[in-house]
Amino acid sequence: MQTSELQILVVLAEEMNMRKASERLFVTQPALSQRLQSIEKSWGFQIFIRSPKGLLLTPAGEKVISFAKEVVEKEEKVREQISELENEVHGTLKLAVASIIGQHWLPERLKKYVQTYPHAKISLITGWSSEILKSMYDDHVHLGIIRGNHDWKGIKEHLLTDTLYLVDTEISRVEDVLHTERPFIQFKSDSSYYQEIQDWWHRQFQTTPKRTIVVDQIETCKQMAFNGIGFAILPSVTLKEDEQNIYKIPLLDEYGQPIERDTWLLGFESSFELKQVKAFIDIIRNEK
Known part of the structure; x- marks a missing residue:
């Protein structure tokens, strides 16, 4: 056959x-x-x-x-x-990427990759970081990009650190959250991100939100907040400096420091030896 x-x-x-x-x-x-x-x-x-x-x-x-x-x-x-025996970059680059990164950070890097290496192909799946880790361990992809600090026994390289913000069209101070009837808009995420938000909320307010709306995607959450439906907590990787008519209040930890979230590149040594993988890694390293 x-x-x-x-x-x-x-x-x-x-x-x-x-x-x-x-x-x-x-x-x-x-x-x-x-x-x-x-x-x-x-x-x-x-x-x-x-x-x-x-x-x-x-x-x-x-x-x-x-x-x-x-x-x-x-x-x-x-x-x-x-x-690998040829001079040009061929083959398929298989990526599994956290959804937030796939929507906001990755496209610019992939655009440069496909322009620089037109003979290479890309296979991309997105999801929660826990799902990305499973794809990595099942050997379905060459590289994974995850959010948060997870254990990994292969190569692990830091990509970026971003901070969390409370964003709203009306609320300009964190304290105002206690006095608003506007809903808290949440997006579904993996357990580590959800727990980080929960810990901050209870430390800050010692109570639960009055009203909550849960949506499936972070981009839906952002658009609802930007259109004045309610307030949301979003990572800075999803926000732009020139966005108008929106308050962005940084979340602080118990020591008064911005709450940060790391993004990591994961892979096994054998994958890093592939030419199409090396080419992609070179691009994202140069973009740091």
């Missing part, structure tokens, strides 16, 4: 939907269905069960997919090793 056919099976197993898989593979649904029938015929048994809700793997199909993923991953690693 050709590797291209194994790649088709891997995409089908990831999507479990013919339409979505055909879009990813840039083929029509009928053409993909025909290819799948041909692949199943070559194996001599059904790999997927078609249903109105999508695809289901047969027990035999599960073993085939496991085999397909292994072969595709090995081929990709071989191609990366071969690209």
Whole structure:
């Protein structure tokens, strides 16, 4: 069986939907269905069960997919090793990045990367730092960028430190929070960030917020605060100096110092040896 056919099976197993898989593979649904029938015929048994809700793997199909993923991953690693022999930067740079960094810090660096190395590809996933760590340990990516101080047994390099601010269109002093009926807008985050905010809040006010709105994304939280719906606590990496008509009050710890949050680059030594990874690291080091 050709590797291209194994790649088709891997995409089908990831999507479990013919339409979505055909879009990813840039083929029509009928053409993909025909290819799948041909692949199943070559194996001599059904790999997927078609249903109105999508695809289901047969027990035999599960073993085939496991085999397909292994072969595709090995081929990709071989191609990366071969690209190391060439002068230009090739291969796929696989990144797993904390959502806040992916939205506000990373795009400028990635733009420079793709302009400088047009032959390189990028695979990017974003999420909470705990999810990024799991992707790293599962060996799904080359580099991870996380928020907060987490244990890591590979290479760990400091990228940036930012501070936390209470932002609002009306509140200009922290003490005014106790007298407002405006809601506290929170965004869902990993446990370490949430605990940091909770600790500051209880140390500052010894009470809970009167009203709270919880949103899924930090950018939604920011836009709601900037549009006067309520106040929020945001890291400085999400804020710009020239933003108008918004108060930004720094959060202080028990010693009167700004509360800071670190961002780290993580990786294993083997990944740092890849040319496309080295190129990306050089860019972000030069941007510090």
